[in-house]
Amino acid sequence: xxxxxxxxxxxxxxxxxxxxxxxxxxxxxxxxxxxxxxxxxxxxxxxxxxxxxxxxxxxxxxxxxxxxxxxxxxxxxxxxxxxxxxxxxxxxxxxxxxxxxxxxxxxxxxxxxxxxxxxxxxxxxxxxxxxxxxxxxxxxxxxxxxxxxxxxxxxxxxxxxxxxxxxxxxxxxxxxxxxxxxxxxxxxxxxxxxxxxxxxxxxxxxxxxxxxxxxxxxxxxxxxxxxxxxxxxxxxxxxxxxxxxxxxxxxxxxxxxxxxxxxxxxxxxxxxxxxxxxxxxxxxxxxxxxxxxxxxxxxxxxxxxxxxxxxxxxxxxxxxxxxxxxxxxxxxxxxxxxxxxxxxxxxxxxxxxxxxxxxxxx
Amino acid sequence: xxxxxxxxxxxxxxxxxxxxxxxxxxxxxxxxxxxxxxxxxxxxxxxxxxxxxxxxxxxxxxxxxxxxxxxxxxxxxxxxxxxxxxxxxxxxxxxxxxxxxxxxxxxxxxxxxxxxxx
Numbered sequence: 001x002x003x004x005x006x007x008x009x010x011x012x013x014x015x016x017x018x019x020x021x022x023x024x025x026x027x028x029x030x031x032x033x034x035x036x037x038x039x040x041x042x043x044x045x046x047x048x049x050x051x052x053x054x055x056x057x058x059x060x061x062x063x064x065x066x067x068x069x070x071x072x073x074x075x076x077x078x079x080x081x082x083x084x085x086x087x088x089x090x091x092x093x094x095x096x097x098x099x100x101x102x103x104x105x106x107x108x109x110x111x112x113x114x115x116x117x118x119x120x121x122x123x124x125x126x127x128x129x130x131x132x133x134x135x136x137x138x139x140x141x142x143x144x145x146x147x148x149x150x151x152x153x154x155x156x157x158x159x160x161x162x163x164x165x166x167x168x169x170x171x172x173x174x175x176x177x178x179x180x181x182x183x184x185x186x187x188x189x190x191x192x193x194x195x196x197x198x199x200x201x202x203x204x205x206x207x208x209x210x211x212x213x214x215x216x217x218x219x220x221x222x223x224x225x226x227x228x229x230x231x232x233x234x235x236x237x238x239x240x241x242x243x244x245x246x247x248x249x250x251x252x253x254x255x256x257x258x259x260x261x262x263x264x265x266x267x268x269x270x271x272x273x274x275x276x277x278x279x280x281x282x283x284x285x286x287x288x289x290x291x292x293x294x295x296x297x298x299x300x301x302x303x304x305x306x307x308x309x310x311x312x313x314x315x316x317x318x319x320x321x322x323x324x325x326x327x328x329x330x331x332x333x334x335x336x337x338x339x340x341x342x343x344x345x346x347x348x349x350x351x352x353x354x355x356x357x358x359x360x361x362x
Numbered sequence: 363x364x365x366x367x368x369x370x371x372x373x374x375x376x377x378x379x380x381x382x383x384x385x386x387x388x389x390x391x392x393x394x395x396x397x398x399x400x401x402x403x404x405x406x407x408x409x410x411x412x413x414x415x416x417x418x419x420x421x422x423x424x425x426x427x428x429x430x431x432x433x434x435x436x437x438x439x440x441x442x443x444x445x446x447x448x449x450x451x452x453x454x455x456x457x458x459x460x461x462x463x464x465x466x467x468x469x470x471x472x473x474x475x476x477x478x479x480x
Contacts, residue, residue, distance in 0.1 A: 007435055060448050064456025072464075076474055235452065239438065239445035246438055246448040247431055250455055254424065257456070257463040265467070268475040345475050 007245045008048050015251055018043065022061075022255025024331045029256065030069050030263020031334050032220050032279045037062060037199045040252055041118065042290065046320055051114040052106050053245055055197065056238035060249035063231030065256050070224035072264040078218050080173035083208070084225025086180055087187035091200060091230040094191020099237045102195060109301065116297035119290045121196045126287035129202050132210075134280025140273045156213025173218045186211060191230050195237075200230060202283065216275040217267055266334050269341020278333050285326035292319040413469040416462035423458055427451070 021043050029037075037058040044054035073079055106114040152160070152174065160176050167179040186207040194200030201223045208219035238244050267275070292315045298304045299312075307315070406414075427434060438447040 060452050064452045064460070068456060068460040068464075232449075235449055236445055239448050242439045242444070244438065244448040246434060246451050247427070249448065249452060250424070250427060253452070253455055254420075254459060257459050258466070261463055261467050262472065265472055265474045341475065 007053070007247075010247060010251075014047050017047075018248065018251045019255040021327065022252040023259040024255075024327045025252070026065060026256025026259025026261075027263040027266075027334055028259075028278070028282060028327075028330045029065065029224075030072070030260035031266050032201070032205065032263075032275050032282075037197070041197060041199075042122075042286070042293075042319070042323055044248060045115060045118075046316065049245070049248065050106075050111045051118045052102050052238075053243050053248075055102065055118065055195070056235070056243035057245045057248040058252070059194070059231050059234040059238060060244045060246065061253040061256065063228050063235055065253060065260055066224045066227035066231055068257060069260045069264055070221070070228060072261060073221040073224060073267065076221075076264070076268050078221035078267065079225060080171055080214065080218055080222045081225060082169070083171045083173055083183070083212075083214070084222045085229065086169065087183050087190065087204065087208075087222075088226040088229030090184045090187030091191035091194065091204070091226050092233040094188040094193075094200075095195045095230045095234040096191075096237055097188075098192040098195025099234060103241060112297050112300035116294065116301060118197055119294050119297060121193070122290040123287055123294070125193055125197065125202050126283045126290075129206050130280055130283030130287055133206055133276050134284060136210075137273055137276035137280050140276070152213025153210055155210055159211055160213070171212070171214075173214045173222065174212055176213075178212060182211070187226070190226060191234075194227075194230050195234055201227060205279070216272045220267070220275050262338070263334060266338040266341070269345060270337040274333070274337050278330055281333065282326050282330040285322060285329065289319045289322035289326060292316075292322070407469070409465065409469040413462065413465040416458070416465050420455075420459045420462040423455055427455075 018040075021040055025037065025040050040058050040061075041051075041054045044057065045051055049057070070079055070084070074081070102114065102117070105117050109116075156174075159182055160174070160178055162179055162182065164179040164181055167181050168177040169180050170177045186204070190200040190204035190207070192200075193203050201220075204223045204226050205216075205219045208214040208222060209216050214222065235244060295304065295307060296312050296315050299307045434447065434451070438444050
């Protein structure tokens with residue numbers, strides 16, 4: 001049974017590590033609607049799991065996690081189910097195409113090729129979207145209106161003016177009609193990215209925020225519906241080819257179901273702009289982390305000259321520790337925001353002075 | 363009342379025992395004091411008990427999975443229906459473990475802000 005070679009032997013430290021990464025990944029996922037997997041995929045790859053198995057196993061842990069997260073946030077009134085299902089359907093097509101591309105790359109170039117492809121996709125997607133999201137968050141912060149209700153941008157207003165007969169659908173999250181033909185490419189790209197790096201939300205959430213004008217808290221919650229739809233489809237696709245390591249998926253799930261509930265509860269206490277801050281900071285840090293390992297895969301594929309055992313060790317080490325920093329910083333921001341929000345809510349309830357200037361706005 | 367019923371059961375369980383058996387059993391039942399662990403359990407809030415039970419269920423599922431990891435991995439590759447194995451496992455674990463983690467945070471006291479967001 002050749003495919004059994006795809007499944008690594010698990011040691012206790014690996015299990016504990018994945019569980020802890022799962023908690024923080026889940027926390028980030030519950031907070032910004034996506035993520036977790038962007039740290040989990042590289043973390044698994046650092047353990048020796050082939051890139052495609054890491055992505056497939058992440059997808060398998062993602063759909064039940066997204067289901068729990070979406071249910072939780074729907075109770076807080078943050079989910080646009082209609083938008084989630086419509087974008088989820090086109091995302092599913094993107095997942096199938098993306099998974100096929102992954103498979104072809106693995107067959108043609110082996111594990112090193114697959115790892116390089118996943119890493120480059122990380123750097124490109126995170127570089128573009130992360131910079132934009134962080135820049136937007138900084139702009140809001142500098143303007144000093146972090147508590148202001150989010151307004152649809154120029155692009156979103158333009159998109160809403162496009163009227164294509166028989167394709168217009170009313171979405172409660174934006175209180176407006178948008179042609180579903182506009183959501184098709186957004187969903188498709190979300191699915192493509194999800195099948196490539198297991199984090200479709202890095203396109204899904206910003207595209208909902210900036211192209212459709214969905215408020216960031218609702219965009220991050222609706223992304224969980226999309227994540228469930230495409231995660232289920234992607235899992236079935238990868239499982240058909242025997243790439244899902246259910247042990248890895250369930251270890252991560254064990255941690256991430258603890259974390260996702262903290263993240264989801266955290267969104268009820270914080271200012272919406274915090275979602276953008278957390279998302280941007282984590283994306284940029286993970287991008288830098290992945291940049292360091294690209295030369296290792298390039299050397300394996302003999303695209304560049306050998307970099308030696310010390311070079312590989314050094315680059316892998318730097319990449320790993322930057323990723324750990326990304327995780328801890330993300331979790332730290334979420335927990336601090338949650339703590340401040342809870343203290344403010346308590347002070348408000350007892351008539352005391354709030355810790356921050358104003359309560360969370362939604 | 364409870365002690366009388368228990369004592370009569372004890373008497374019935376000892377056929378041919380002297381007539382004082384019932385009396386002795388009643389006395390010992392009256393003297394019976396719950397142990398510290400029994401008193402502790404009685405004082406555990408229902409939310410915590412729920413979290414504990416769901417936690418045990420979730421733990422049991424994980425023990426089952428990892429005790430049979432080789433078999434599960436083989437089953438997820440071998441047959442035409444093998445793709446269902448990881449999918450079904452993921453669903454079952456998410457419901458059981460998701461219920462546990464929800465109950466856990468509830469028992470710990472981590473709750474969302476009460477006002478709903480639009």
